[in-house]
Amino acid sequence: xxxxxxxxxxxxxxxxxxxxxxxxxxxxxxxxxxxxxxxxxxxxxxxxxxxxxxxxxxxxxxxxxxxxxxxxxxxxxxxxxxxxxxxxxxxxxxxxxxxx
Amino acid sequence: xxxxxxxxxxxxxxxxxxxxxxxxxxxxxxxxxxxxxxxxxxxxxxxxxxxxxxxxxxxxxxxxxxxxxxxxxxxxxxxxxxxxxxxxxxxxxxxxxxxxxxxxxxxxxxxxxxxxxxxxxxxxxxxxxxxxxxxxxxxxxxxxxxxxxxxxxxxxxxxxxxxxxxxxxxxxxxxxxxxxxxxxxxxxxxxxxxxxxxxxxxxxxxxxxxxxxxxxxxxxxxxxxxxxxxxxxxxxxxxxxxxxxxxxxxxxxxxxxxxxxxxxxxxxxxxxxxxxxxxxxxxxxxxxxxxxxxxxxxxxxxxxxxxxxxxxxxxxxxxxxxxxxxxxxxxxxxxxxxxxxxxxxxxxxxxxxxxxxxxxxxxxxxxxxxxxxxxxxxxxxxxxxxxxxxxxxxxxxxxxxxxxxxxxxxxxxxxxxxxxxxxxxxxxxxxxxxxxxxxxxxxxxxxxxxxxxxxxxxxxxxxxxxxxxxxxxxxxxxxxxxxxxxxxxxxxxxxxxxxxxxxxxxxxxxxxxxxxxxxxxxxxxxxxxxxxxxxxxxxxxxxxxxxxxxxxxxxxxxxxxxxxxxxxxxxxxxxxxxxxxxxxxxxxxxxxxxxxxxxxxxxxxxxxxxxxxxxxxxxxxxxxxxxxxxxxxxxxxxxxxxxxxxxxxxxxxxxxxxxxxxxxxxxxxxxxxxxxxxxxxxxxxxxxxxxxxxxxx
Numbered sequence: 001x002x003x004x005x006x007x008x009x010x011x012x013x014x015x016x017x018x019x020x021x022x023x024x025x026x027x028x029x030x031x032x033x034x035x036x037x038x039x040x041x042x043x044x045x046x047x048x049x050x051x052x053x054x055x056x057x058x059x060x061x062x063x064x065x066x067x068x069x070x071x072x073x074x075x076x077x078x079x080x081x082x083x084x085x086x087x088x089x090x091x092x093x094x095x096x097x098x099x100x
Numbered sequence: 101x102x103x104x105x106x107x108x109x110x111x112x113x114x115x116x117x118x119x120x121x122x123x124x125x126x127x128x129x130x131x132x133x134x135x136x137x138x139x140x141x142x143x144x145x146x147x148x149x150x151x152x153x154x155x156x157x158x159x160x161x162x163x164x165x166x167x168x169x170x171x172x173x174x175x176x177x178x179x180x181x182x183x184x185x186x187x188x189x190x191x192x193x194x195x196x197x198x199x200x201x202x203x204x205x206x207x208x209x210x211x212x213x214x215x216x217x218x219x220x221x222x223x224x225x226x227x228x229x230x231x232x233x234x235x236x237x238x239x240x241x242x243x244x245x246x247x248x249x250x251x252x253x254x255x256x257x258x259x260x261x262x263x264x265x266x267x268x269x270x271x272x273x274x275x276x277x278x279x280x281x282x283x284x285x286x287x288x289x290x291x292x293x294x295x296x297x298x299x300x301x302x303x304x305x306x307x308x309x310x311x312x313x314x315x316x317x318x319x320x321x322x323x324x325x326x327x328x329x330x331x332x333x334x335x336x337x338x339x340x341x342x343x344x345x346x347x348x349x350x351x352x353x354x355x356x357x358x359x360x361x362x363x364x365x366x367x368x369x370x371x372x373x374x375x376x377x378x379x380x381x382x383x384x385x386x387x388x389x390x391x392x393x394x395x396x397x398x399x400x401x402x403x404x405x406x407x408x409x410x411x412x413x414x415x416x417x418x419x420x421x422x423x424x425x426x427x428x429x430x431x432x433x434x435x436x437x438x439x440x441x442x443x444x445x446x447x448x449x450x451x452x453x454x455x456x457x458x459x460x461x462x463x464x465x466x467x468x469x470x471x472x473x474x475x476x477x478x479x480x481x482x483x484x485x486x487x488x489x490x491x492x493x494x495x496x497x498x499x500x501x502x503x504x505x506x507x508x509x510x511x512x513x514x515x516x517x518x519x520x521x522x523x524x525x526x527x528x529x530x531x532x533x534x535x536x537x538x539x540x541x542x543x544x545x546x547x548x549x550x551x552x553x554x555x556x557x558x559x560x561x562x563x564x565x566x567x568x569x570x571x572x573x574x575x576x577x578x579x580x581x582x583x584x585x586x587x588x589x590x591x592x593x594x595x596x597x598x599x600x601x602x603x604x605x606x607x608x609x610x611x612x613x614x615x616x617x618x619x620x621x622x623x624x625x626x627x628x629x630x631x632x633x634x635x636x637x638x639x640x641x642x643x644x645x646x647x648x649x650x651x652x653x654x655x656x657x658x659x660x661x662x663x664x665x666x667x668x669x670x671x672x673x674x675x676x677x678x679x680x681x682x683x684x685x686x687x688x689x690x691x692x693x694x695x696x697x698x699x700x701x702x703x704x705x706x707x708x709x710x711x712x713x714x715x716x717x718x719x720x721x722x723x724x725x726x727x728x729x730x731x732x733x734x735x736x737x738x739x740x741x742x743x744x745x746x747x748x749x750x751x752x753x754x755x756x757x758x759x760x761x762x763x764x765x766x767x768x769x770x771x772x773x774x775x776x777x778x779x780x781x782x783x784x785x786x787x788x789x790x791x792x793x794x795x796x797x
Contacts, residue, residue: 022776031772096770 007048015041028080028090032073039069103146103153104160107180110146110190111231113139114197118224125217130209132220136201140227144194147187154187155630159639161237161301174240174292181237181301183643184630185461189234189393192468196385197227199597203476204377206594207483213375219259223381226252230386234393239298239314239351242397243281243288246354246390250277253387257374269373276367280357287350294332294347300397301643315400316644318344322404322657341405348401348408351394359391359445362419366719369438376482379434380475383441384468392448392464399457400644403653409453409660410548413534416449417552422717424562428569429706429713432489433478436570440515441471443559447530450556454549455660456533457647458631462612463530465627466522469608470514473601477508480594481574484587491570492701496579500587503595505575507602512571514605516564517683522609524680529614531556532675540663560679564686572694580698615676618669 014037021034043062050058080090087094117139121132128134163179170176201223208219229248236242251274258270291314292298299313320326321340327333336343355361360368368388372379382388395402395412402408420443427439444467451460482489484501498505514523534556538549579585612627623629631647633640640646654660664671693702706713715721767778791797 019780023773023780026773092772099768099770 004048004052007044011041011044026091026093028083028092032076103149106146107150110143111228113142114224114228118221121217121224122221131216133205136220136224140198140201144198147190147194150182151187151191154184157638159183159643161303176240178241179237180235183645186234193230193385196472200377200381202593203597206591207377207479222256226386233390237300239288239291249387249390256378257371259375266373269370273367273371276364277357280353280364283350283353287347290347294330301645304642315398318401319404345405345407348405355391355394359388360442361415362422365442368442369435372434372438376479380472384472388445395452396461399650403650404657406545406658409658410545412449413453413552414548416446416453417555420446420559421555424559426713426716427566429710431492433491434489436566437474450534450552451530454534454537455654456530457650458628459529459533462627463526466526466608470511470522470605473511473605476597477504480504480590483590485583491573493581494574494584495577498575507598510602510605512567516567516687519680522605525609525613528676528679531679535675536662536664537660540661561682561686564683565690568687568690569694577699578697615672618672
């Protein structure tokens with residue numbers, strides 16, 4: 001059996017990729033994808049520990065997270081569409097009016 | 101006792117008339133006057149019934165209604181205490197109020213005044229409040245109705261609120277009496293906290309005391325040293341007598357405000373701005389009488405404190421003289437009467453302070469009659485003069501309005517204290533009590549009584565003078581203006597009450613002719629017997645509010661004793677002769693100066709004193725100075741402190757947040773990537789912090 005540390009390393013790697021995407025990219029679509037990556041990193045953790053502990057709680061929780069991610073994408077895509085309509089671009093650094 | 105079952109109706113009837121006049125007055129004939137007359141008439145009839153029952157030996161002291169039930173604290177309950185004192189007062193209040201209602205038909209309705217429903221509603225509530233105060237069996241309830249009385253005086257004095265004077269006078273009356281009531285409120289709280297009860301007289305069931313009253317508890321504490329149940333004494337660290345004196349003096353604050361005693365008398369002359377029938381009601385029966393009645397009601401509490409007694413006597417004696425001197429120079433008929441009221445209530449306070457409980461109640465009774473008469477008489481004159489109140493514009497009204505003249509004369513003779521009119525008997529008894537107790541007591545008490553007596557005696561002369569100056573200027577001589585030559589006529593509704601009161605003013609003194617009783621040995625001092633009760637058993641044993649008991653307390657605890665250097669009858673006659681001689685001398689001087697077809701003003705001969713009297717000893721100016729010169733700067737300093745220091749600290753604290761917020765908000769740049777960076781940074785820092793605290797590294 002593959003030890004749980006391997007899963008955790010994988011999850012950390014996926015999370016870091018997502019984080020890197022969010023911190024460095026300007027494209028809103030890449031943002032969405034990066035968020036998905038980070039969410040799935042968490043899912044890997046859930047499933048790994050579910051296996052470790054021998055119960056299904058983590059897996060059930062993962063299902064919830066997926067549903068949540070789907071909803072989040074729906075909202076996210078909507079925001080991206082509005083962004084495009086207003087600025088003819090999906091660069092997140094252009095709209096800076098929503099501030100003090 | 102069937103009469104007592106219906107006794108609450110005495111209070112409720114005028115209250116109902118208040119509601120009726122207020123809500124339906126517009127649709128009723130006479131603007132609601134008839135409801136008021138019916139209600140006060142009904143109250144009068146019930147009061148007579150109650151008085152007859154009390155005369156038959158019945159008394160009543162029960163709670164009838166619990167308004168606010170306190171859990172392990174004070175419970176506000178309405179109860180009725182019907183004993184000879186309250187029965188007598190009920191008669192006075194209902195009678196005067198009834199007559200004032202009838203008189204108002206002439207003074208208000210016939211003069212086509214507007215706002216009559218408001219007027220009659222005010223009268224009804226005024227009467228109801230005073231009656232509630234009179235029957236109150238505990239201090240808390242009494243305080244409530246005391247305040248209601250003050251409210252009604254405000255409403256009625258300011259009746260003509262579209263003019264300049266009345267609203268200001270109403271506010272003044274309310275504020276000045278409120279100032280006194282503030283002390284009263286503290287006194288009430290103090291009494292209830294000290295004794296756990298505000299009852300005036302013990303409540304008994306089948307001969308067993310179920311609820312003790314505070315005067316009796318105080319008496320036990322002082323006389324028998326039973327202070328175990330009074331925890332408050334340890335808190336304040338005073339002996340029982342000293343603490344009860346403090347409480348008594350606090351309550352006295354309310355009395356001084358309401359009964360217009362020095363230095364809180366300034367509201368009363370201004371209150372003349374109200375309609376004249378209201379003045380009659382305020383001065384004779386409802387408002388001003390409330391203060392003196394309160395002292396009489398809880399006399400057992402004052403009788404154990406010589407200091408409080410001396411203060412009452414001195415305040416009373418001083419006020420009697422002080423107000424009488426101001427009455428000497430006034431030009432308006434109602435002003436003269438206003439100062440005479442202050443002066444006469446000074447006499448009552450003098451009597452109460454110097455151990456003359458019966459004398460005070462007697463003077464309260466006679467004064468109620470003759471002062472109501474004088475005010476209604478003045479009202480009649482004012483109608484005739486088309487609302488001109490200046491006596492120098494009158495003159496010669498004697499022949500044109502004989503009923504008013506003779507009634508007014510009867511009231512004036514009573515006020516001046518001329519034999520055999522009512523005022524003579526009562527004022528003489530007041531002065532006699534002050535004299536013998538001043539001669540018989542010892543130490544400071546005797547000194548204060550003698551000083552107070554001397555001031556009261558001197559005031560008799562002035563009273564005689566200003567009273568007859570008023571009579572001569574108003575009714576005698578030649579008419580001095582066209583209005584006085586052809587006065588406005590008055591109808592039955594003015595003459596009727598005047599006639600009733602005129603006869604009473606001449607005769608009501610006969611209820612307590614003490615000098616005659618002493619001389620002849622006949623038992624005709626009925627008021628004495630009324631307030632003293634039967635010698636054995638009866639109501640005094642149950643209620644402990646009889647004058648005999650008060651006399652014992654005064655003698656044994658306060659050290660008030662009688663001294664009669666000329667023997668009992670000799671002293672009595674000497675005292676009566678002196679006061680009568682002074683009254684006649686005052687009246688005689690007024691006659692010589694102001695009689696004749698064209699009297700001239702002699703007040704200039706007083707020189708600078710006249711200015712002083714005309715300006716009321718600058719009391720108003722002095723009180724205004726107190727407000728604007730002292731209180732206002734003090735309030736300014738307080739305001740500065742509040743705005744500067746208190747608010748400064750608060751503002752200082754908030755300005756830190758304000759300033760830092762202004763700086764920190766700049767990190768909200770609007771760029772999503774920056775937010776993400778900050779979020780990540782925060783998470784890392786948090787993890788690092790947890791790591792350091794948790795010791796992971």
